[in-house]
Amino acid sequence: MAGAFSEGENEFVLSVKNALFGTTLNYSCQSHPFNRSGNVSGFLVGGNLSIMAHLTGTPSMPSLKGAILFLEDVGEYLYNIDRMLLQLDRAGKFKDLAALIIGGFTDYKDTITPIGKTAYELIADRISGYKFPVVFDFPVSHDKNNVALGFGMEYLLKVVPEMIKLIGKPGLKQLHPVAGSIYIHSCAYRSKHNYIALGNAMTFNLSFFYIVE
Numbered sequence: 129m130a131g132a133f134s135e136g137e138n139e140f141v142l143s144v145k146n147a148l149f150g151t152t153l154n155y156s157c158q159s160h161p162f163n164r165s166g167n168v169s170g171f172l173v174g175g176n177l178s179i180m181a182h183l184t185g186t187p188s189m190p191s192l193k194g195a196i197l198f199l200e201d202v203g204e205y206l207y208n209i210d211r212m213l214l215q216l217d218r219a220g221k222f223k224d225l226a227a228l229i230i231g232g233f234t235d236y237k238d239t240i241t242p243i244g245k246t247a248y249e250l251i252a253d254r255i256s257g258y259k260f261p262v263v264f265d266f267p268v269s270h271d272k273n274n275v276a277l278g279f280g281m282e283y284l285l286k287v288v289p290e291m292i293k294l295i296g297k298p299g300l301k302q303l304h305p306v307a308g309s310i311y312i313h314s315c316a317y318r319s320k321h322n323y324i325a326l327g328n329a330m331t332f333n334l335s336f337f338y339i340v341e
Contacts, residue, residue: 143276146276155275163289166260180199180216181215184216194226196283200232204237207243226260227287229262229266230248230265232270233269248265262287
C-alpha cells in the first residue's frame with residue numbers, strides 16, 4: 129500500500145478513504161483458474177498467513193466459524209507456506225469457513241531442490257477437501273495493487289466463473305466482536321482490553337468501536 133500512496137490518488141488510495149469514512153466497499157476482480165464458485169455472506173477476518181499461523185492456539189486468534197478468511201504474504205519460502213497452511217488445517221481453522229480469499233503471495237522463494245509448485249498451487253491443494261467458495265489473486269498484497277479491507281465487517285462474496293464481487297459497508301453495527309480495523313496489508317485484532325497490531329504496515333485502529341470483554 130505504501131507504493132500506491134507514492135503515486136498520488138488512485139483507486140487503491142481511494143479505497144482507504146472510503147473505508148475510513150464509511151463509504152460502501154464494493155470490489156470486483158477477474159476470475160482465476162483455481163477459484164471455486166459460490167455466493168456467501170460472512171464477517172471478514174485474516175491477514176498475513178504467517179501471522180495467522182502464529183496466532184493459532186493463542187487467545188488472540190479470532191473465531192473463524194462462518195468467516196470469510198483472507199490470507200496473503202510476502203517473501204516466504206514455499207515450504208514455509210505449505211507448513212503454515214498445514215498448521216491451520218490441522219488446527220481445524222478451515223472446516224467452518226464461509227469462504228476463503230487469497231491475496232498476493234509476492235516474492236516467494238524456493239529451495240535448491242524445487243518444490244515444483246507455485247504458492248497458489250500449494251494453497252489449492254491444501255483446501256481441495258473443502259467445499260467453500262475460494263478466490264485467488266484478490267488485489268490485496270505487499271505490492272501496489274492493494275485495496276483496503278474492513279476486518280470484522282459483514283461482506284457478501286459472489287464468485288462466478290466470469291467475475292468476483294466483494295461487497296460490504298463498514299460501520300459500528302456491522303462490527304464483528306473479533307476485529308475492528310481497516311486492513312492495509314497488515315492485520316490487527318482486539319483481545320479483551322488490548323489492541324494488538326501485528327505486521328509491519330499500516331493498520332488504522334477504529335477506536336470508537338466497542339471492545340469485547
